[in-house]
Amino acid sequence: MSLLEVKNLDIEYQTKKGSIKAANDVSFSIDQNEKFGLVGESGCGKSTIAKSLLRLLPDNGAVTNGSIMFDGTDLVSTDEKTLRDIRWDEISFITQSAMNALDPVYTIGNQIVEAIQTHENVSKKNARNRAGDLVELVGLERERIDSYPHQLSGGMRQRAMIAMALALNPRLIIADEPTTALDVITQDHILEEINTLTDTINSSLFIITHDISVVAETCDKVGVMYGGELVEVGPIEEVFVNPQHPYTLGLLNAFPTIEGGEDELITMPGQPPDLQDPPQNCSFYERCPYREERCAHADPELTRRSDSQYAACFVSEERDIGAEYESVVDKEEVWLKL
Numbered sequence: 001m002s003l004l005e006v007k008n009l010d011i012e013y014q015t016k017k018g019s020i021k022a023a024n025d026v027s028f029s030i031d032q033n034e035k036f037g038l039v040g041e042s043g044c045g046k047s048t049i050a051k052s053l054l055r056l057l058p059d060n061g062a063v064t065n066g067s068i069m070f071d072g073t074d075l076v077s078t079d080e081k082t083l084r085d086i087r088w089d090e091i092s093f094i095t096q097s098a099m100n101a102l103d104p105v106y107t108i109g110n111q112i113v114e115a116i117q118t119h120e121n122v123s124k125k126n127a128r129n130r131a132g133d134l135v136e137l138v139g140l141e142r143e144r145i146d147s148y149p150h151q152l153s154g155g156m157r158q159r160a161m162i163a164m165a166l167a168l169n170p171r172l173i174i175a176d177e178p179t180t181a182l183d184v185i186t187q188d189h190i191l192e193e194i195n196t197l198t199d200t201i202n203s204s205l206f207i208i209t210h211d212i213s214v215v216a217e218t219c220d221k222v223g224v225m226y227g228g229e230l231v232e233v234g235p236i237e238e239v240f241v242n243p244q245h246p247y248t249l250g251l252l253n254a255f256p257t258i259e260g261g262e263d264e265l266i267t268m269p270g271q272p273p274d275l276q277d278p279p280q281n282c283s284f285y286e287r288c289p290y291r292e293e294r295c296a297h298a299d300p301e302l303t304r305r306s307d308s309q310y311a312a313c314f315v316s317e318e319r320d321i322g323a324e325y326e327s328v329v330d331k332e333e334v335w336l337k338l
């Protein structure tokens, strides 16, 4: 059984201008010890999904359909008390900005001690010792437990938040763009730390990023989101080698390969769909160089492509889109070579 199983999830925000469908029929699962990466352009619904897992959506956002099963408990319908017990203890959350997540009036150590003592019956001395061990584990000096958040650099604060996220040995760590606000070198170090520490405590990881190379280096499985929908999901070695959705193919060819290579990069001009008025046909239609007449009239569902790879595209169900890639970028003006 999967540790986390998200099924047919719909999430809407209510705004003055009407409702926004930020997640549309999203389904995926994460196994014990598995690392799952969610990628996609800005505004496609990644953070919305992450927040829904711990019921952290803002007041105007709500799950309108579907379930989120975590080890037998439906996080959508369970009571607040059960959810409080699960937060931090079983599932922890690393956000993009530690400044917003850490409390400015408490030292790092006191915040970690409080998290430990809220969930476990241990003495303050014991909890403080563990807080010291944790900040060392994430690469900070032990004395840093007595610092306030504003006394730390951005990278140190991010590390402190990771220490908090690990404090109770959670079974699932959610990391939403955990390094976006940092310089590239610190980004690399922190990603590496999240990666190895997840292994150290035998946890699973749900990591959200714009950067598909982060997923390649870190994850076992990937989900590709476009316009509130999951358009492809599967093991890294299958999705990266044989992508089954044109958007995934576009993303992979928009990034330089790790080896460098001579390959030309492409760009995918155009805008993602308006989630206030989502299209009834394929959401990628406007930007897709593989589109056909039928794609203008119907919305493809996720279908199985191999053991555990799924994609939502009519054309790739019938033909090898990867094999046609060169002719598509040469002939179409929809994707541009850089």
Ligand SMILES: Nc1ncnc2c1ncn2[C@@H]1O[C@H](COP(=O)(O)OP(=O)(O)OP(=O)(O)O)[C@@H](O)[C@H]1O
Pocket (backbone or CB within 6 Å): 013, 014, 015, 020, 022, 040, 041, 042, 043, 044, 045, 046, 047, 048, 049, 058, 060, 061, 210, 275
């Ligand atoms: N509080 C809110 N009220 C109304 N709409 C919202 C709210 N939060 C997000 N949205 C909308 O929901 C959609 C998905 O937003 P979300 O933040 O989940 O995207 P994202 O993929 O995390 O983007 P990014 O990569 O920029 O973080 C967007 O259209 C966004 O404008």
Ligand code: SF4
Pocket (backbone or CB within 6 Å): 245, 246, 247, 282, 283, 284, 285, 288, 289, 290, 291, 292, 295, 300, 312, 313, 314, 315, 316
């Ligand atoms: S269904 Fe058609 S428009 Fe949609 S991604 Fe596939 S080829 Fe492109």
Ligand SMILES: [Mg+2]
Pocket (backbone or CB within 6 Å): 046, 047, 048
């Ligand atoms: Mg986001």
